[in-house]
Amino acid sequence: MTTDLSHFRFVAKALPNQGARPRELARTMPAHPLSYMELPYDPEYTLYNLRLTPEKLDTATDDEMYWAVRTNVIFRHTGELPIEISGSDSEALLNKVFTRSVSKVKPGRCSYQFACYHDGGMITDGVLLRLSQDRFWMAQADGDLFSWYKAHAEGLDVKIHDPNVWVSQIQGPRSLDLLAAVLDGPMPDPFRYFDCAEVSIAGQTCWISRSGFTNELGWEVYMLPDTDIPAIGDKIMEAGAAFGILLTGTPVFRARRIEAGLLNAGSDFGAETTPFEAGLGGFVEFDDRDFVGRKALEAADKSCRTWGMRVTGGVAQLGRVMTIDGEEVGRVCSSGYSPYQGCGVCIVRMDVPAQGSGTKVEVLCADGSTQSGELCTLPMYDADRLIPRGKLVDVPTNPIAAE
Template sequence: EEDKYWFAQADGDLFSWYKAHSKNMDVEIKDPEVWVSQIQGPLSMKLLENITDGFSENDWKYFDWKELQILDQKVIISRSGFTNELGWEIYFRPENETEKIGDYILEEGKKLGMILVATPGFRCRRIEAGLLSAGQDFTKKTNPFSVGLGRFINFDKKDFIGKEALMTSDKKCKTWGIRVAEGTAIKGESIKINEKNIGKITSSTWSPYQICGVGIVHLNNNENGPGDVVDVKCTDGKFHKGEICKLPMYDSKGEIVRGLNRNIPKVPNPWPGIKTTN
């Protein structure tokens, strides 16, 4: 339906924002009361084919969604996720036997090597891919341009909330990645150059693939960016050198998430570290 939209968010107050702005408008805002889980990785589509009837990976594209049956129960499946890996998300309705379906997915998934992990287990892939977390990497104090999402703004539209402010705002990106040589940056800490505060860490973790700390940073202005070497406080209580970098940190063409590259790395690919110049 062209006039129906579904927004999925892990956390935040967007629902209240929608309700507040819906006053005097011909629109209905409601919580569909669904619960979501995600299955991610190179064999995720194989699993989906095994547990549903008549499904083929070739039937849909990245970010499509379908209503499919698992154990004779209708569920909504979207080709999406928060890891930038090939995968899908399943939305359970209140009438679904959630535990029964979930146990079935886990049972069939184990045959393909699937394991159950919590959010920290895939946080590094989210950060490395540059997938922003609402309330963390973008907030009420940022705008789409400053966090690299300006391409989604269409000023040709007659009107929308915030249009006037966005038209006069700075259009340059201030959100980048960071790699830290010998530690994991502390989220919320400032990043500095020559003792001068130039921004802060909005997301951070350790990357077992790149063998370094990785994070997302929001800079105070456009004077700094990829290639700049900074000082940042890490979880060991010490300051370590880090380097601002572009996002995503690898797979810039999105071949992994689209299933064009399903090779699972057998060994890490360590970041070579900060380049020094004489």
């Protein structure tokens, strides 16, 4: 067996301030306009959508970040890239590009979407916001959809551009209480799971959505150019102080999104993976649209090969490190440690569909040891995703806070 290096990331460290203005990074690099908040915490950045996103902060340990999002509230500046698609044919273009109908999405609503190549392989995914009848933002994960839109827009009345919008996530069981505290006016009504709305925070217009990458209660804020973005961020942090808000980096998402079965583009699926293999077949709609990749997906094997896995006594290495009776049987796509479950957690893709939930394997771990792993369904708990919908209050005991 060999260690897979395909998903290793390079990181860049912010230079010591040395008297420079604290917001200099945001002015000189493709960094989030609120990155000045991160600079005091020895940040390490990686590129995501050609934007710098904090891979590491010393505000807390990985476990403390995990418990913060499960029991309280966190603030995370992300690298999601909203691309705007507008014009009278915008819906027609998106119905051609995405595997799931956009016509069903009403203004003020969001929709999980992904695009495929002609052979059925996946490009990337994200959250589509329908701002009005003929105006959309697709807040995408890492990857290139801009060129894909342009390639399929010939002859259509549509404008495709980067609106220079930046996204932050506020997640955790107290996140909606914090939202009510920072809004200049009342809460949007309704503001259901996957709703979006234009609001004002600190006198600045912005958009918010009931979504996030944790499967906890949460919302995202979309900050517009030509507004005072630091005023929005500072207001959230100031009001959040009363809630014990924690500024976080990537580790806050890692184990929690794995437990939730939220896949990461580029590691959990890619150009060689069909939506069915990734367990996302439910988001492929064979309706009356002729979307890109439809013929290939109609002919494709509909079996799922993507599962969760719990590892006793270690955190799995990435790559083809799973064996049964000494034979490699699949790939560990993502891995981390769940303080809540007390074990390593993974998203894996098996070589054959028959090896599903309940399959037991041997796994090479990051410390060099070999441990036992068992495949499971995703999500690993909250199977009906009631927590992010606000229909289940499930705040576990945080042993760190009790110490």
